[in-house]
Structures are given as structure tokens and as C-alpha cells.
Amino acid sequence: MATTVIETERLILKALTKEDARALFAIFSDHEVMKYWNTEPWGSMEQATCFIAKSTATLENNTQMTLGIYWKETGELLGKIMLFSYDKPSKRAEIGFGISRRYWGKGIVSEAGQALVEHAFNHLGLRRIEAEIDPDNISSSKALERLGFEKEGVLKQRWEINGVVSDSAIYGLLAR
Numbered sequence: 508m509a510t511t512v513i514e515t516e517r518l519i520l521k522a523l524t525k526e527d528a529r530a531l532f533a534i535f536s537d538h539e540v541m542k543y544w545n546t547e548p549w550g551s552m553e554q555a556t557c558f559i560a561k562s563t564a565t566l567e568n569n570t571q572m573t574l575g576i577y578w579k580e581t582g583e584l585l586g587k588i589m590l591f592s593y594d595k596p597s598k599r600a601e602i603g604f605g606i607s608r609r610y611w612g613k614g615i616v617s618e619a620g621q622a623l624v625e626h627a628f629n630h631l632g633l634r635r636i637e638a639e640i641d642p643d644n645i646s647s648s649k650a651l652e653r654l655g656f657e658k659e660g661v662l663k664q665r666w667e668i669n670g671v672v673s674d675s676a677i678y679g680l681l682a683r
């Protein structure tokens with residue numbers, strides 16, 4: 508999962524840098540963006556700085572690929588997309604994404620996701636990509652289905668966050 512830059516019609520996907528901390532914090536401290544996440548919204552800039560440092564380290568040691576999603580025209584950071592839980596022998600990883608509320612519904616994740624999926628299958632040699640989401644997260648399920656993912660099942664009562672128990676829907680996409 509070496510460092511890479513992926514260009515699409517409107518977007519650039521590339522490694523996050525220290526300079527992105529403020530913009531990244533603004534996105535992931537938003538309760539609406541984090542509503543279906545399995546962690547709390549970020550509460551301090553330090554979390555953004557730590558996230559970026561970890562992303563850089565895991566890109567360098569080939570265990571994970573976290574890329575910032577940037578608007579090509581302006582360079583603005585819109586969100587992030589990642590491949591994690593990478594199991595090299597099984598050629599499998601999990602995909603995750605999140606973008607600023609201001610950019611929802613504009614096809615950003617469809618465009619970024621398509622490019623990352625193609626990169627994963629054609630250049631990283633993955634055979635399977637999976638995703639785990641809250642079954643109530645309709646926009647995320649639609650985004651996954653638009654990328655060709657199939658819903659493979661539901662894991663009941665998988666999470667408990669602040670006393671709220673929730674199921675997980677598991678989606679999969681196979682290289683073809």
C-alpha cells in the first residue's frame with residue numbers, strides 16, 4: 508500500500524499532511540458526520556494531528572492506506588477515504604470514508620470510491636474489499652451499492668457506544 512496519488516475528474520486523492528489538521532478537525536468534529544461512526548466526534552485538534560501522523564506511518568509501513576480527498580480546482584480538503592484492516596495473505600481490506608457535510612450528495616464518494624476500488628484491485632492486487640456500516644446509515648449504504656458492493660449480512664448488536672447498542676451491516680465487493 509505504498510504512497511500514491513490518484514486523480515479523478517474533479518478530485519485528487521493523496522496522503523494527508525500536517526497542514527491538513529485544521530480542515531480535517533473541522534470535518535470530523537461535526538456530530539452529523541460522526542453520527543454513525545463507531546467513535547465519538549473529535550474533541551480536540553490533537554486528535555487530528557495524531558490521526559495524520561498515524562496515517563503517514565501506516566502508509567509508509569504498508570499496513571493501511573488513508574488518503575485525503577481534495578477538490579482539484581481549489582485544493583480544498585473535502586474528507587478522507589481509507590483502506591484498512593488489510594490482510595495481505597487473503598488480499599482483502601476494508602474501505603471507509605467520510606466527507607464534509609457541505610459536500611454530501613454531490614457524488615464525491617462515488618467518484619473517490621470508484622477510483623480507490625480500481626486502484627485496490629488493479630494495482631494493490633486485492634481480491635476482496637469489505638465495508639461495515641450502521642444499517643441506519645442510508646447514504647453510506649447507497650454510496651456502497653453505487654460502487655457495486657453487495658450486502659452480505661447483518662451482525663446483530665455488534666457495537667455499544669455511550670449505552671446505545673447497534674447492529675452492523677456487512678458489504679463486500681470482489682475483484683472481477
Ligand SMILES: CC(C)(COP(=O)(O)OP(=O)(O)OC[C@H]1O[C@@H](n2cnc3c(N)ncnc32)[C@H](O)[C@@H]1OP(=O)(O)O)[C@@H](O)C(=O)NCCC(=O)NCCS
Nearest residue numbers: 540604605606611612613614615616617646647649650653
Ligand atoms: C456517506 C457519505 C460518505 C456519502 O458520500 P456522498 O459523497 O454524499 O455520496 P454520493 O453523493 O456519492 O452519493 C451516493 C448515494 O448516496 C445518496 N445520498 C447522499 N447523501 C444522502 C443523504 N443525506 N440522504 C440520503 N441519500 C444520500 C445519493 O443520492 C447516492 O445515491 P444514488 O446512487 O441512489 O443516487 C457521506 O454522506 C458522509 O460522509 N457521511 C458521514 C460519514 C459516514 O457516515 N461515513 C460512512 C461510515 S464508513
